[in-house]
Amino acid sequence: MILKKIKQRAFSNILDSITTLIIISFIIISLTTILKWIFFSANWSVVKINLPLFFFGSFPKDQLWRPGLWMSLIAILSFATLLAPRWKWVPKFLPILWISFAPLGIFLLGGGLGLSPVESRNWGGLTLTILLTSFSAILSLPLGIVLALGRQSELPVIRKASSLYIDTMRSVPLIAVLFFGQLLIPLFLPIGLEINRVYRAIIAFTLFVSAYLAEDIRGGLQSVPKTQREAGEVLGLHPLQITCLIILPQALRVALPSLTNQAVGLLQNTSLMAILGLVELLGIGRSILANPEFIGRYIEVYVWLAALYWVVCTLMALIARHLEKQMALEKRG
Amino acid sequence: MKISYKEIIQALFALFLIILICVLINNISINLTRTGIGFSFNWLFRPASFALAEHPLPYSPSDSYAWALFMGWLNSLKVIIYSLLLATVIGVFIGLSRIGKNELLRVVSAGYITIIRQTPLLLQLMFWYFVAFLSLKETVLKPIGNLLSISNQGINFLGITLSAEFSSLLLGLSVFTSAYIAEVVRGGINSVDKGQWESFRSLGLNDFTGLYTIIIPQALPAILPGLTSQYLNLAKNSTLAIAVGYSDIYAINDTIINQTGRPIEGFIILLLSFLFLNLFISNGMEIINTMITSSKNN
Numbered sequence: 001m002i003l004k005k006i007k008q009r010a011f012s013n014i015l016d017s018i019t020t021l022i023i024i025s026f027i028i029i030s031l032t033t034i035l036k037w038i039f040f041s042a043n044w045s046v047v048k049i050n051l052p053l054f055f056f057g058s059f060p061k062d063q064l065w066r067p068g069l070w071m072s073l074i075a076i077l078s079f080a081t082l083l084a085p086r087w088k089w090v091p092k093f094l095p096i097l098w099i100s101f102a103p104l105g106i107f108l109l110g111g112g113l114g115l116s117p118v119e120s121r122n123w124g125g126l127t128l129t130i131l132l133t134s135f136s137a138i139l140s141l142p143l144g145i146v147l148a149l150g151r152q153s154e155l156p157v158i159r160k161a162s163s164l165y166i167d168t169m170r171s172v173p174l175i176a177v178l179f180f181g182q183l184l185i186p187l188f189l190p191i192g193l194e195i196n197r198v199y200r201a202i203i204a205f206t207l208f209v210s211a212y213l214a215e216d217i218r219g220g221l222q223s224v225p226k227t228q229r230e231a232g233e234v235l236g237l238h239p240l241q242i243t244c245l246i247i248l249p250q251a252l253r254v255a256l257p258s259l260t261n262q263a264v265g266l267l268q269n270t271s272l273m274a275i276l277g278l279v280e281l282l283g284i285g286r287s288i289l290a291n292p293e294f295i296g297r298y299i300e301v302y303v304w305l306a307a308l309y310w311v312v313c314t315l316m317a318l319i320a321r322h323l324e325k326q327m328a329l330e331k332r333g
Numbered sequence: 334m335k336i337s338y339k340e341i342i343q344a345l346f347a348l349f350l351i352i353l354i355c356v357l358i359n360n361i362s363i364n365l366t367r368t369g370i371g372f373s374f375n376w377l378f379r380p381a382s383f384a385l386a387e388h389p390l391p392y393s394p395s396d397s398y399a400w401a402l403f404m405g406w407l408n409s410l411k412v413i414i415y416s417l418l419l420a421t422v423i424g425v426f427i428g429l430s431r432i433g434k435n436e437l438l439r440v441v442s443a444g445y446i447t448i449i450r451q452t453p454l455l456l457q458l459m460f461w462y463f464v465a466f467l468s469l470k471e472t473v474l475k476p477i478g479n480l481l482s483i484s485n486q487g488i489n490f491l492g493i494t495l496s497a498e499f500s501s502l503l504l505g506l507s508v509f510t511s512a513y514i515a516e517v518v519r520g521g522i523n524s525v526d527k528g529q530w531e532s533f534r535s536l537g538l539n540d541f542t543g544l545y546t547i548i549i550p551q552a553l554p555a556i557l558p559g560l561t562s563q564y565l566n567l568a569k570n571s572t573l574a575i576a577v578g579y580s581d582i583y584a585i586n587d588t589i590i591n592q593t594g595r596p597i598e599g600f601i602i603l604l605l606s607f608l609f610l611n612l613f614i615s616n617g618m619e620i621i622n623t624m625i626t627s628s629k630n631n
Contacts, residue, residue, distance in 0.1 A: 157347050184597065
């Protein structure tokens, strides 16, 4: 029975059998090489010694509980989201918790209100990666919605301006937006007003990502049938009420898969700040490799970073699929 | 004449935009006079006085900044075109493996896609450059005799030499984009009605002929738009060349801004270069698209 199934799935004809055998030998050879390297040849001391750096950057030693607390909260929140349907009362609070989560990060990292201030150049590692991602995501969603609505507006001036913004942003590479964000934002601000590198990066990410979100949301808006607006008008609702209460919720549900993909992409793209002088996860890896003590340990550091990014991104994707499923259920009910 | 509230809203919005732009321009001109730089493009014709490792046309440090920028643009175009071809070949192969009959092949290609898509491109590029090429040090790999040799100097294939910088960028971009192209191809082929497979099989065609003559022509309209946007992404991603030291348009622009201290002019130049590159790719794809649709109608 099992043999028959295997034959059907992997050995149905000669060509198939040859492919299967080639793949099996390829898998065996590469797995043994990789496992041998991981357990015997690789020297993981560079990762072990620098573990706090990878997670928290060069945050002051006695204050490490702050990024630590914030990261644990994310982990708890992520698992709560995944398990939410089992506990009835949790789902109501989740959206509020997720939104308040980025400002909490700024407070815990930056200090103030009783916490000793820590300068942004001491922020780093995975903590900074997640801070950049969450803050930019939360800011760019409303901006993206406004741009998408603007592009669909019947007022030509607003429509043209939104289109121009979206199309220009989408044709420029991200690294250019980030680089010029670092250089030009101080030039555009009045003298005396200065913002640090992390906030400049967040502004640049927000400006860039919102153009992409806008296009995804526009796709969602176009999928909502015209009759929905007409139904709203018949009920005597104000156009603004129709947009916010009837059209947008449906559009966002349709756009959700692409929006969450953008979020995963955003997290990966925060690594670009490594070439622009922030020590987020990839940046801290580079600065560790620049340390003479660990010189030449490229493979260990890069493999470790890839694994870390993979776990975080896959977790994000899992949460996203879970959200999509829940939304779909809601629609049916 | 009555003025409707829509016109008032538009006028107010336009006024707001104009004021915003004026405030920004005012701030920037104050900052520029303060630093004493000003705004002009005259420097474009002064000698660049930096060397370029790779230039498709003759170039020396005494040539102008404009010429150096043009070399960068050509370098970008070169790496984009090669990566685009390689990414398409790998992507189509992985995409077809993903829907093929062989279950093991499906699992392996799914693993490839998740590893590539869930790690940052910049990390992958650094991996290719520092681990795959530079860590070879003195060793020269010759997998198929003298036809192909791989060393920390790059790749030599049938007498064509590619620098380590170019090769790692080419491989990194192609592998990364191929995972996305594979998903586009898979989606396109899955969008074709399952009945089409059954009908060509019942006509006695084998899977390869059927795929090539029946399925792919129907899947192309669904595949091409996705492919175009992946190509545009590839072009934008090629600016990460700066991380592996390849002199593309962005890297040269970066050097020039550091030398001249003129970020605004640099930004405008970069914007225009990418406008051209994007037009180039989307027009090219448009031509391919019309070629395919017109050949189908005949």
